[in-house]
Amino acid sequence: MNKSDLMHLLAEYTLVENGLKKRDELMEITIKDMTINDLNFSKYNLCGTVFLRNKFDLCVFYTTNLTHTDFSGSLFCRCSFDHNWIYKSTWDDVKFIHSSIVSLKATKTDFYDIVMQNCEVKDSKFKRCDFVHVESEQQDAIACTIFSNCVFDQCDFENCNFKSVKFIGCTFIGSKINTVNSGILFTNCDFSDN
Numbered sequence: 185m186n187k188s189d190l191m192h193l194l195a196e197y198t199l200v201e202n203g204l205k206k207r208d209e210l211m212e213i214t215i216k217d218m219t220i221n222d223l224n225f226s227k228y229n230l231c232g233t234v235f236l237r238n239k240f241d242l243c244v245f246y247t248t249n250l251t252h253t254d255f256s257g258s259l260f261c262r263c264s265f266d267h268n269w270i271y272k273s274t275w276d277d278v279k280f281i282h283s284s285i286v287s288l289k290a291t292k293t294d295f296y297d298i299v300m301q302n303c304e305v306k307d308s309k310f311k312r313c314d315f316v317h318v319e320s321e322q323q324d325a326i327a328c329t330i331f332s333n334c335v336f337d338q339c340d341f342e343n344c345n346f347k348s349v350k351f352i353g354c355t356f357i358g359s360k361i362n363t364v365n366s367g368i369l370f371t372n373c374d375f376s377d378n
Contacts (some may be wrong), residue, residue, distance in 0.1 A: 185218060194228050298344075303329045311337040315344050327367075336361070 185193075193213060216236035226246040230253055237257035244264050251271040255278055263283045270290040279299040288308040295315045313336075315326075327347040331354055339359040346367035355374045363370065 185215070187220065187223065190215065190218070190220065191223070194225075194230075298325060300326045300329045302327075304332075305329065305334060306332040307334070309335040309337070310339050311335075312339070314340045314342075316340055316342050 193215075213232075214234040214236065215238060216234075217238065219239045219241070220243060222242045223240075224244045224246075225248050226244060229249045231249045231251045232253070234254045235258055236254065238255075239259045239261070240263050241261045242263065243260070244266075245268055246264075246266045248265075248268050250268050250273060252273060253270065254274045256274055256276045257278070258275075259279045259281070260283050261281045263280070265283070265285045265288055267287045268289070270288065270293050272291070273293045275298070276294055276296040277298075278295065280301070280303050281299075282302045283300075284303065285305040286307055288305070288310075290309070290313050291311045293310075293313045295313060298315055308331075325345040326349050328349070330350045330352065332350075332352040333354065334351075335355045335357070336359045337357040339356075339361075341359070341361040344361075346365050349367060350369045350371065351373050352371045353373065354370075355376075357376050358378055362368075363375070
């Protein structure tokens with residue numbers, strides 16, 4: 185499938201026109217093993233869509249509904265996520281390289297074996313999300329990344345490898361994170377158990 189075919193497929197089943205989906209029924213679409221360059225996903229409602237082992241480069245996700253999605257095994261290079269929401273989704277073994285995430289709202293989403301390198305995450309809220317890193321032999325899970333003004337409510341960073349990561353003005357509520365990890369710098373962060 186080429187980029188044109190993908191855009192046609194997305195337009196047929198996920199396009200939002202005047203605030204409404206083009207089709208009433210939700211069609212689950214599975215797209216795998218593609219390289220997707222310079223595509224703006226902003227007008228699509230990707231709810232229920234499965235993107236397995238895809239490479240996204242210079243893609244834009246603005247106000248895109250990513251609920252019930254599965255992006256497992258995918259790579260996001262130089263992509264931007266802005267004002268998105270994710271609910272009950274699976275984003276395992278996902279890699280974000282030189283990408284930005286702004287005003288994301290994620291709830292009950294798994295980010296197992298996530299890799300983030302040279303990324304910026306700001307003004308986002310994560311609730312009951314797992315950032316568990318289970319392959320300790322792998323490169324640093326989260327490296328050279330800045331989280332600013334984010335809220336982590338009941339999130340789990342168990343065994344997550346950090347290198348040169350900054351949390352600035354973030355709030356951690358009932359979350360599991362090693363606050364003495366030498367790979368993390370916390371600045372003006374709040375921590376509470378409930």
